[in-house]
Amino acid sequence: MSIKRILLDIPRWMQGEAEESDIVLSSRVRLARNMVDLPFPHLMTAAQAETFLQRMAEAVQYVNQDDLISQHGPMVLYRVADITNLERQALVEKHLISPQLATGGQNRGLVISEDEVLSVMINEEDHLRIQCLFAGLQLEAAWQLASSLDDALENRLEFAFQEQEGYLTACPTNVGTGLRASVMMHIPALVMTKQAERILSALGKVGLVVRGIYGEGTQALGNVIQVSNQVTLGQVEGEIVANLTAAVKQIVAQEQLAREALMTNNRIQMADRIGRAFGILGNSHVISSEEAVRLLSDVRLGIDLGFITGLPASVFDQLLVQTRPGYLQVLAGQELDALERDVRRAQLLQSKLRSGDNMPS
Amino acid sequence: MQCERCGERPATVHMTRIMNNKKEQIHLCAQCAREQGELNFEPFSVQSLLAGLLGSGFVYPAFEQKPKPESQPICQNCGTSFADFTHTGRLGCAQCYETFREALNPLLRRIHGSVYHTGKVPRCLGRQVHTRRGLAELQEQLQRFIEREEYEQAAVIRDKIRELKRELSGGDDSEHQKDFA
Numbered sequence: 001m002s003i004k005r006i007l008l009d010i011p012r013w014m015q016g017e018a019e020e021s022d023i024v025l026s027s028r029v030r031l032a033r034n035m036v037d038l039p040f041p042h043l044m045t046a047a048q049a050e051t052f053l054q055r056m057a058e059a060v061q062y063v064n065q066d067d068l069i070s071q072h073g074p075m076v077l078y079r080v081a082d083i084t085n086l087e088r089q090a091l092v093e094k095h096l097i098s099p100q101l102a103t104g105g106q107n108r109g110l111v112i113s114e115d116e117v118l119s120v121m122i123n124e125e126d127h128l129r130i131q132c133l134f135a136g137l138q139l140e141a142a143w144q145l146a147s148s149l150d151d152a153l154e155n156r157l158e159f160a161f162q163e164q165e166g167y168l169t170a171c172p173t174n175v176g177t178g179l180r181a182s183v184m185m186h187i188p189a190l191v192m193t194k195q196a197e198r199i200l201s202a203l204g205k206v207g208l209v210v211r212g213i214y215g216e217g218t219q220a221l222g223n224v225i226q227v228s229n230q231v232t233l234g235q236v237e238g239e240i241v242a243n244l245t246a247a248v249k250q251i252v253a254q255e256q257l258a259r260e261a262l263m264t265n266n267r268i269q270m271a272d273r274i275g276r277a278f279g280i281l282g283n284s285h286v287i288s289s290e291e292a293v294r295l296l297s298d299v300r301l302g303i304d305l306g307f308i309t310g311l312p313a314s315v316f317d318q319l320l321v322q323t324r325p326g327y328l329q330v331l332a333g334q335e336l337d338a339l340e341r342d343v344r345r346a347q348l349l350q351s352k353l354r355s356g357d358n359m360p361s
Numbered sequence: 362m363q364c365e366r367c368g369e370r371p372a373t374v375h376m377t378r379i380m381n382n383k384k385e386q387i388h389l390c391a392q393c394a395r396e397q398g399e400l401n402f403e404p405f406s407v408q409s410l411l412a413g414l415l416g417s418g419f420v421y422p423a424f425e426q427k428p429k430p431e432s433q434p435i436c437q438n439c440g441t442s443f444a445d446f447t448h449t450g451r452l453g454c455a456q457c458y459e460t461f462r463e464a465l466n467p468l469l470r471r472i473h474g475s476v477y478h479t480g481k482v483p484r485c486l487g488r489q490v491h492t493r494r495g496l497a498e499l500q501e502q503l504q505r506f507i508e509r510e511e512y513e514q515a516a517v518i519r520d521k522i523r524e525l526k527r528e529l530s531g532g533d534d535s536e537h538q539k540d541f542a
Contacts, residue, residue: 034455036455038454039438039439039453039454040451040452040453040454042449042451042453043439043441043453043454125451147481150481151484154483154484154485158485159483160454160455161482161483161486162455162458162459162478163478163482163486163490163493164462164476164477164478165458165469165476165478166478166480166481167478167481168452168455168458170451170452171450171451171452172452172465172468172469172472173472175458175469175473175478176473176478176480177478177480177481179480194362197375230472231472231473231474231475232473233469233472233473233475233476233477233478234473234474234475234476234477234478234479235475235479235480236479236480237480237481
């Protein structure tokens with residue numbers, strides 16, 4: 001599959017319904033792994049990086065024969081150098097690669113399974129970043145599958161490991177398990193009722209980190225936050241995943257309570273807010289990315305609360321990606337200036353939202 | 362919450378600034394934060410934070426000698442010095458962890474609260490590592506039973522320890538027998 005098709009494709013995992021998926025959009029597990037016989041990527045020569053890419057190409061061939069992994073369709077290796085800047089931007093928007101991989105030096109690579117559930121970033125901060133991405137709250141399943149891919153790769157590659165420190169990584173913040181589990185959550189009611197900050201600052205005290213939806217240093221767009229573990233050493237993977245799952249379930253419960261309170265005390269205002277958002281998204285002709293994301297959050301809440309029917313909830317998750325600047329330009333097949341993007345965004349939103357039923361009262 | 366600077370847009374950038382031990386909360390909209398240079402929208406770098414921590418001495422408690430970069434060895438494998446690490450926040454290769462272990466441990470404890478990995482082990486090393494971990498755990502248990510004078514349970518644990526030690530030494534048990542004689 002070409003990288004462009006991957007970009008425009010809506011993966012199956014995003015279309016289904018999963019546990020807690022009204023509030024938890026997706027679960028991701030990432031494992032950092034390095035080779036024992038190579039310097040970490042920032043010290044690799046171009047020749048070493050190239051050789052490693054080739055070794056990975058061979059390892060991918062081998063991994064594709066693994067029964068469990070092949071259920072996700074064949075994995076294909078792409079060289080980041082062969083991907084246009086726009087496509088890289090869209091890959092970041094789809095959460096398939098990190099901004100660092102997109103902008104980094106030469107001889108970087110990306111492996112993706114056909115269903116986009118499994119991926120591996122090559123020569124980013126570490127030699128390998130194995131990732132597994134699922135809809136809803138499925139961290140344990142994501143860890144198990146990422147671990148299976150890790151096992152399959154380990155048959156072909158020797159990873160740097162010390163009994164004391166565990167899996168060795170370029171940055172000591174990832175050493176040990178190399179595991180970063182993260183969850184994307186849509187928490188509009190907590191934001192509306194001004195409880196978000198209090199709850200999120202409490203998460204910091206139990207070793208969890210909250211970020212915007214595109215990882216380190218990004219803003220929280222559309223009331224979507226990313227919660228992940230900070231500690232990677234000294235805890236068993238299952239424990240890290242279980243702790244994060246438990247914390248996420250608590251946030252889910254708080255968000256549900258906040259939604260119930262809004263429905264009890266401010267039902268008419270909610271209906272108004274959601275109706276206006278739906279109206280603007282379905283009828284605008286020029287709309288900025290920021291405005292679109294903000295209103296999409298209201299529409300998604302409207303679907304969850306039953307104000308809007310006839311639209312699948314996953315439409316929000318998809319449009320969150322599809323209305324981003326990079327995606328719009330890949331879809332158009334050309335670079336677009338800000339106004340052109342705002343026009344195309346409005347057209348896309350009209351076509352997607354008008355096909356749904358309109359608002360009941 | 363409105364932006365403190367323009368008072369028009371909602372504040373989306375919330376920062377806590379600690380300067381001279383004074384804590385200050387700042388709430389700005391994205392635009393003002395950018396204009397004021399408060400927030401660089403380049404991806405925030407963990408490396409620079411780490412380098413800052415190492416440089417400030419924050420990592421090393423007062424009673425512990427802060428390692429002097431110049432007194433630290435240089436990694437024989439990749440040529441990374443401890444000064445390089447404190448500057449970039451990145452180690453150069455797998456070997457660096459051994460080279461700098463002594464200086465790294467306080468940092469790992471500060472970040473992770475631990476310096477020992479207890480999670481997954483590559484399959485090729487798995488059995489041995491699991492056995493050693495099991496052994497360490499059993500020895501702790503044995504100690505607890507002995508302290509509580511619960512000798513029957515202690516004997517059970519002792520037998521398990523014997524078995525694991527036999528496994529580790531590849532079947533030759535003669536030396537370990539002495540420990541429990």
